[in-house]
Amino acid sequence: MKYAKALSLNKKLISVALASVFIVSACGEDTSSSSGEGFNNSQDTNTDFDQGKLIASIVDKVITPSYQQFSTVAAAQQQAINSYCEQEVAFSLGDSSAELVSDAKSLAVESWRMAMNSWQQAEMMQLSPLLIGDGALRNNIYSWPTQNTCGVDLDVTYFKAGSVNGQPYNIATRTASRKSMVALEYLLFNDNLAHSCTGSTKPDSWDNQTEQYRKVARCEFSSEVASDIVNNADELLTAWLGSDGNGGYAAKLKSAGTVGSDFATQHEAVNKLSDAIFYLDKYTKDGKLAKPLGLFANECGAQACPEAVESKYANHSITNITNNLQALKMFMQGSLTADEVDALGFSHYLIDVGDEVTANIINEHVELALEDTKNYQASLATTLATDSDKALATHGEVKNITDKLKSDFITSLALELPKTSAGDND
Known part of the structure; x- marks a missing residue:
């Protein structure tokens, strides 16, 4: 069967693309502030440390390859989802089989996981291209914590019809909560084909359509979303590296x-690079752990709430945290891997200013937190429901890191806290 041959070829192409990427897997406007506990108002450190080399190392050996990696896996994700959609369409015409459809969907699901692993590292690298316009580019790639499953359901039907509000459908103009990696997760991992809308606005005639019609409509929209993610990944690379002889933000830093x-x-x-890693404080510690634990208000009130986890459809929440931690490790060592001889990271800077103790403590806590997240035997949502103390311990491990970042790290390196962390003493 021709579709079987095509699927086999796509498997090989996708495997090659995904295998080329360095990713961790496990069982996301300027923000500097001159206030906040631990703020050091001196202007610089008093050593001869080569800060230019540190900037170049983190830019060239950490951030640039991470953005490039995401571009690679985003393209592989688009290809895998397109192949899955082809199988759904073929099945509806009697030209495929349930087994081929299942195999193609499995590849699409795996491609999403690989892309999300890569993105969760890039999430820790939020600098100007991702922050301008209230984070518009970042949100178009990954809108969490903003998500709108009803909006996604509606856009499935708008895309199928080819128009919305009397205008040709254009995904580039749609709000981020209706697309991005968040929408793909909902479409690929949620097998309930009923729409999720509870208000007066609902997808027209959706409930009257056949199961296969709805599967095809959802996969076709998934392909469009995946294409939009590729376009935004390319836009990120262009803004970062520049084009037509014009240097991007990476060159500005260097x-x-x-x-x-x-x-x-x-x-x-250097302070801009430091700002980026405080994602671990606001989003990883608070948004991905404290809120689901009920330490902050959530949809369940003030208690452990599985519904509040970051990636509930794919059960990918704890792996996201693992990849956030891996990104911090790369910032500390100044490269993707620890064995790159010429790399300079924040650990080297701390050692140079005479605070090897802080460098060692942060690195040790990062390793402990990584080990903790990789040892989960169930999803974060399930763990919250059955063993919330384990999730609380993970929060404590991450807090050990962020407490050190907000105190000795910025003090020793004469850095400013970002506004998102200033005054945050939890």
């Missing part, structure tokens, strides 16, 4: 302290 630079000193650029 030119810090030179005439005409956006950064008067290299230390200012």
Whole structure:
């Protein structure tokens, strides 16, 4: 059967693309502030440490390859989802089999997991291209914590019809909560074909359609969303690396302290890199752990709430946290892997200013937290329901890191806390 041959070829192509990416798997506007506990108002450290080399190392050996990796797996994800959709369409015409459809969907699901692993590392690298316009580019790739399953259900039907509100459908103009990796998770991992809308606006005639019609409509929209993610991943790379001889934000960081630079000193650029890793504080510790635990208000009130986890359809929540931690590890060592000889990261800077103790403590806590997250035997949602103390312990492990970042780390390196962490003493 021709579809079987095509599926076999796609498996090989996707496997090659995914195998080329360095990713961790396990069982996301300027924000600097001159206030907050632990703020050090000195302008720089008093050593001869080569901050320019640190900037170049983190930019070239951590952030750039991470963005490139995501672009690679986003393209593989699009290909896998397209192949899955082809099988659903073929099945509806009697030209495929349930087994081929299942195999193709399994590849699409795996491609999403690989893309999400990559993105969760890039999430820890939120610098200007991802932050401008209230984070528009970042949200178009991954809108969490904003999500709208009813909006996704509605857009499935709008895309199928080819129009919305009397205008041709254009996914690029749709709000982020109706697309992005969040929408793909809902479409690929949620097998309930009923729409999720509870208000007066609901998908027209959706409930009257056959099961196969709805599967095809959902997979066709998934393909469109995956294509939009590829376009946004390409936009990110262009903004980061530049095009047509114009340097992107990466070049601006590396030119810090030179005439005409956006950064008067290299230390200012170092502070931007430092700001990025405080994602671990606001989003990983608070949004992905404290809120589902009920330490902050959630949809269940003030108690452990499986519904409040980041990635409930794919049960990928704890793996996301693992990849956030891996990204911090890369910032500390200045490269994707620990064995790169010429790399310079924040650990080296701390050692140079005489605070090897803080460098060691942060690195040790990162390893402990990584080990903790990789040892989960069930999803975070299930763990919250059956053993919330384990999830609370994970929160404590991550908090050990963020407490050190908000105190000795910024003090020793004469850095400013980002606004998102200033005054946060939880």
